[in-house]
Structure formats: structure tokens, C-alpha cells
Amino acid sequence: MKLNFKYIILCFLLFSYVSTLAQVKMSLYECRIQAVAYNKELIKASYQKEESFLNYGLKYADVIEQTDVIYWNLAAIDAQVSLAIKYIAMLSSLEIQMLNMFELGLIPTSERLKVSVQKNETDLNLIRVKNRLRIAKMYLNKILGKALDTDIQPVDQLSTNVSEFNFGISLDEALSNRSELKILEKQVKISEYNRKIIKSEYLPQIGVGASYTTMFTNKTENDGNLQTSYSGQISIPIFNWSQSQHKQKAARMRIRQLETELDNTSDLITLEFLEVGLQINDAFESIILAKKSILEAEESLKETKASFDVGLNNTTDLLNAQADWQQANTQLIVALVQYESLQTK
Secondary structure, three states, X not given: OOOOHHHHHHHHHHHHXXXXXXXXXXXXXXXXXXXXXXXXXXXXXXXXXXXXXXXXXXHHHHHHHHHXXXXXXXXHHHHHHHHHHHXXXXXXXXXXXXXXXXXXXXXXXXXXXXXXXXXXXXHHHHHHHHHHHHHHHHHHHHXXXXXXXXXXXXXXXXXXXXXXXXXXXXXXXXXXXXXXXXXXXXXXXXXXXXXXXXXXXXXXXXXXEEEEEEEEOOOOHHHOEEEEEEEEEEEOOXXXXXXXXXXXXXXXXXXXXXXXXXXXXXXXXXXHHHHHHXXXXXXXXXXXXXXXXXXXXXXXXXXXXXXXXXXXXXXXXXXXXXHHHHHHHHHHHHHHHHHHHHOOO
């Protein structure tokens, strides 16, 4: 590698010239230290950030509740489809039996047609329930952000293993999880902080500071002259005193308004907590009664079918027993859906 001596000499001359100028040039260095005791905008922004998170949590909880209701509605309709299929299978078996009896001349045509009419009506109801199932799937897909024609299937099935609502749960614990109350509490704190800021703006303001300055006339640091200075100030507001009173009064009124709203919201949530608990217990009792009705309907259907086979009961009696069995199972599904939907609230 070859060195260019022309550039080296030129750089040396430039450096010497700058160095010479630096020896006679006066340099001034100054350092100031300032400390901020507080920043009201940052503190207020911190409260507002927490409030925005709580608002997000509140909206998220609403979406979860809405999704839960739609999901269990889908599960209920799916159970109704299964029930209708079982009912149709029961009627189809009876229809075949009636046709055989009609061909043997044991029953008139009217008795056979009673079963056929009931089965046709049940077939139509099955079509309607399946259409409701498709619409319910579309609603759930919309909430989940999926394509409307996605064939979604409920994973959790309706379970009859339920328990009664326990009012022994701490109400304070239930209230502490409500985002509405947390938001109002943050708003109360922000209002209290604003009141303190308004009051401080009309109080005497005191400030202190410190700085030092050093100046050099050449590169020798010993020639520097270090100068330290301290400062202080005080300002006392004289005018607009009445304006301060009005602002502070408005701030206190705002705090009382938010505190009243907080108390009212807490009372409403308490009432909602107790009301939901009673509704859960009502659904629980309905489930117990529906399960009992199913057992009785199954026993009645069994006895009626046996009596029908020996000619002690007619076709209408058997159809009514089958309808009672189907109605008891439907009531159980409705009660289970109500019970599951209330668990999210």
C-alpha cells in the first residue's frame, strides 16, 4: 500500500492551523441541573391509561357474555335436533305397527292416519329446528370472526350435573371483579387529583435551582475559572382569588357526583348479583323438576305402550304419552340452557 505524502502534509498543516486557533479561542462550558418534582400530565395520563384498560376489559366481558349466550343457544338447538330425531324414530316405529294392524283389519284407517299426521308434523318441526341450527351457527361464526358457512359444532354438551347457587360467596369479592366499579374509582381519583392541582395553582409557588460555569482560554484546564451560582424564586397570586374558589367548588361537586354514581352502581350490581343468584336457583329447580317429569313420562309411556299392545289403550292415549315424553325433554333442555347462560353473568 502506497502513502500519498501530499495529503499527509496538507492534513498536518490543517491540524496545526486548527490547533493554533484553539489555543487562542475562548471556550465556555456550562452545566445546569434541574429536577422535576412531579408532572401532572404524566400522572393524569397514567390514570387514563389504567381506565382505558378497564374499559377494554368491560367490553371484553360483554363480548364473552354475548358469545356464551349464543353458544349455549346453539347447544340447545343441537339437543333439540337430536330429541326430534328420537321422537320421529318413535313415531316411525308406531306407524309401521299401525300399518301392520291395519292390513290385518284390526284397526280402521282413521287410527292409522292419526300416527301419520303426528309424524308428518314432527318431520316439519325437525326441518324448522335444523334451519334454526344453521342460523345459530351463522351468529356464532359472526361473533368468532369466521365465515358464516363454517360448520361449527358445539364441544360442550348440556349436562344435567348441576348445583345450587351458593349465596355464601363473598359479595365484596364479586364486586371487586366488576370493571364498572374500577372505572368509576379511577375517575374519582382523577377528579381528586384535579382538585389538588386547581388548589395548587393559586397557592404560593417556590422554586430553587443550581448551576456552575467554567471558561477556558486555552487547552490547559488549570486556567479554567469555575463559577457556581444558586437561584430561588417565589410567586404569590394576588388576583383571580374568586376564580379559584369557583373552580375548587366545581371540582368538589364533580367528586361528589362521581362518588354518588359509584355508590349507585355498586347497589345496582349488588341487586344484579342477588337477582342472578335467584335466577340460577330457579333454573336449578326447573332442572330437578324436568328430570323428574322425564322419569314419570318414560314410565307412563312404557305402561301406555304395554296397555296399547293388549288393547287397553287406544292410539290417542299412546300418542299423548309420547308427546308428554317429548315435552318433558324439551323443558329440560330449556332449563339447562338458562342455567348455563346465567353462569357467565
